[in-house]
Amino acid sequence: MELTKEEEASLKGENGETLELAYRILVATGEATDAKKLIPIEWAHVSGVNYNTIGDAGEEFLSNLSKDAKVKVKTTVNPMGYDIDNVSNYNLDEEFIKKQESIRDSYNKMGVTPSFSCIPYEIFDLPKNNTQVSFAETNAAIYVNSIGHLKTNKESAFSALASAITGKSPYSDLRKDQESPNLTIRMKLDNPNELELGMLGYYAGKVADSSVRISGVNKMDRRSCKSLCGGMGTSGRCGKFILDDDDDGSEKVDFDKKEMQQVYDELNTTDSSDLITLGSPQLGLEELSDLSSMLKGKSFKKRCMVFCPRAIQNQAKKLGYTGELERAGCEILSDCCTCLTPLIDKENVDGVTTNSIKGAYYLKNSNGVDVNLKPLSKIIQEETK
Amino acid sequence: MTLKIIVKGKAIGKILKSKNPINFLGAVDKKTGIIRDQQHELFEKSLKNSILVFPYGIGSSVGAYTIYSLKSNNSAPAAMICTKADLSVVSGCALANIPMVIANQEQYDSLQDGQEITLDAESGILTTH
Numbered sequence: 175m176e177l178t179k180e181e182e183a184s185l186k187g188e189n190g191e192t193l194e195l196a197y198r199i200l201v202a203t204g205e206a207t208d209a210k211k212l213i214p215i216e217w218a219h220v221s222g223v224n225y226n227t228i229g230d231a232g233e234e235f236l237s238n239l240s241k242d243a244k245v246k247v248k249t250t251v252n253p254m255g256y257d258i259d260n261v262s263n264y265n266l267d268e269e270f271i272k273k274q275e276s277i278r279d280s281y282n283k284m285g286v287t288p289s290f291s292c293i294p295y296e297i298f299d300l301p302k303n304n305t306q307v308s309f310a311e312t313n314a315a316i317y318v319n320s321i322g323h324l325k326t327n328k329e330s331a332f333s334a335l336a337s338a339i340t341g342k343s344p345y346s347d348l349r350k351d352q353e354s355p356n357l358t359i360r361m362k363l364d365n366p367n368e369l370e371l372g373m374l375g376y377y378a379g380k381v382a383d384s385s386v387r388i389s390g391v392n393k394m395d396r397r398s399c400k401s402l403c404g405g406m407g408t409s410g411r412c413g414k415f416i417l418d419d420d421d422d423g424s425e426k427v428d429f430d431k432k433e434m435q436q437v438y439d440e441l442n443t444t445d446s447s448d449l450i451t452l453g454s455p456q457l458g459l460e461e462l463s464d465l466s467s468m469l470k471g472k473s474f475k476k477r478c479m480v481f482c483p484r485a486i487q488n489q490a491k492k493l494g495y496t497g498e499l500e501r502a503g504c505e506i507l508s509d510c511c512t513c514l515t516p517l518i519d520k521e522n523v524d525g526v527t528t529n530s531i532k533g534a535y536y537l538k539n540s541n542g543v544d545v546n547l548k549p550l551s552k553i554i555q556e557e558t559k
Numbered sequence: 560m561t562l563k564i565i566v567k568g569k570a571i572g573k574i575l576k577s578k579n580p581i582n583f584l585g586a587v588d589k590k591t592g593i594i595r596d597q598q599h600e601l602f603e604k605s606l607k608n609s610i611l612v613f614p615y616g617i618g619s620s621v622g623a624y625t626i627y628s629l630k631s632n633n634s635a636p637a638a639m640i641c642t643k644a645d646l647s648v649v650s651g652c653a654l655a656n657i658p659m660v661i662a663n664q665e666q667y668d669s670l671q672d673g674q675e676i677t678l679d680a681e682s683g684i685l686t687t688h
Contacts, residue, residue, distance in 0.1 A: 195654070198653055198654075199650045199653050199654060202565055202566055202649050202650065202652070202653035202659075203644075203646050203649050203650055203653070205564075205565055206565045206644030206646070206649040206661065207644050207646070221619070221620045221621050222620075222621050222623070222624050224621075227584060227619075227621045227624060227625075228621065228624040228628070229589055229590075229624070229628045230628075230631075231589075231624070231627055231628040231630075231631035231632065232624045232627065232628060234631075235627065235654075310620035310621075311620060312618065312619060312620055315620075327646060328620075328645075328646060329620060329646055330620045330622070330623040330645075330646040330647035330649075330650040330651070331620050331621050331623045331624055331647070331650075332623045332624075332627075332650035332651065332653070332654055333623075333646045333649075333650045334620070336650075379617070407618065407619075408582070408585075408618050408619070409582075409617060409618065410580075410617050410618070411580070411615055411616070411617050411643070411645045440598060514584075535582075535585055535618075536584075536585055536619075539582075539585040539586060539595065539596050540584065540585055
């Protein structure tokens with residue numbers, strides 16, 4: 175990879191330790207993806223905010239980094255471990271809260287926008303088409319590459335942070351006007367719901383390379399699209415999909431009942447649950463509006479946690495949606511997400527019902543709880559009275 | 560054999576080989592380095608001090624922090640060898656100073672689980688003992 179004189183000097187440590195570290199990451203990721211140069215980016219979205227995922231080593235790293243580092247471009251951040259407004263209801267230990275607050279302080283010191291959301295594409299205006307950004311959160315990277323007309327690598331927590339500090343990123347394949355993907359997945363199921371599209375995404379992530387073409391899916395509502403992006407980001411390294419029914423001569427694989435059943439059997443581990451979670455990725459305003467309509471005159475038979483960004487919750491409050499959801503028994507949480515929140519613990523939860531494939535994978539493997547998969551329509555039908 | 564160097568360094572150790580990709584955030588315990596995903600072929604095996612040979616990293620971008628945590632907790636692999644670059648693995652290794660190289664398919668296929676090797680990721684040369 176060719177570096178400018180200034181980039182070279184930063185890599186050698188001539189402009190301080192923070193930039194040396196950032197360039198070391200950018201050069202390694204650039205070399206690994208055969209990038210020829212670094213290019214400017216306008217917006218970074220970093221992951222690695224939840225103490226549950228980054229642990230003591232991550233907390234200490236960010237605390238040290240924030241003594242000197244400042245972000246150079248607009249930088250938004252992923253969810254953390256809990257909602258500060260109601261954390262006292264959840265019996266979290268003080269050590270967790272102390273470490274989570276330290277992480278939040280470190281990001282604030284670096285000058286980020288404290289969005290604590292995995293759906294930055296729903297709470298901020300998107301820049302003009304083809305703008306280069308660096309998004310770490312996988313569902314968001316896939317979403318903006320595939321639907322949002324932006325360009326990003328499928329960044330890691332560190333590569334996006336390095337981009338935030340330098341305003342640069344390697345010019346790797348997904349940033350270019352791309353060649354056609356080498357694989358097409360033929361969706362064989364008619365009128366799929368959001369859970370089935372999440373399973374399609376999970377399957378696609380497993381078989382695709384860095385991008386994939388999907389045929390047989392004409393249009394998706396926002397919920398389904400987010401579900402597909404979440405599933406795809408969980409199982410693979412694929413960072414972009416293109417919906418296209420034209421035959422371009424690429425290799426083809428089918429996603430039919432058999433493939434769907436395999437994904438379902440891998441992620442669905444129980445038929446019963448004591449908790450419902452909605453929001454992985456976090457829910458947007460449209461989804462909260464839909465949910466409040468679906469719940470008119472009904473209430474949940476068990477606990478139901480609803481995760482959404484704070485900005486969305488504030489809007490939803492004004493529109494009366496949160497009042498309706500709370501009446502139906504929902505616990506509404508901002509700043510955190512189903513995935514890896516310490517609020518769902520195997521000590522006090524046996525099984526969780528969710529419509530999220532991404533949520534299912536991490537609930538099962540990281541939180542260690544059983545998962546019961548159902549589409550939202552069935553959750554409303556079977557879990558309310 | 561000569562491999563493409565991504566993160567420089569030297570390592571000696573025994574190969575732990577996985578046919579399947581690894582989601583570091585979901586599948587690896589960041590304190591112990593033990594694989595906790597029951598459906599993964601390396602379930603209950605420890606990555607500690609191994610030369611970890613696997614196709615590529617998948618899933619969460621926070622997997623990079625898992626790799627950094629493994630190093631801080633003295634549970635990290637001594638080196639990693641992949642066939643494809645995934646930014647979580649690459650950046651995690653870069654920050655944690657874990658030597659990392661990319662092998663082509665033929666080289667990758669020739670590496671055997673349990674083999675003792677020396678990886679010189681300064682020159683890119685791998686030698687079997």
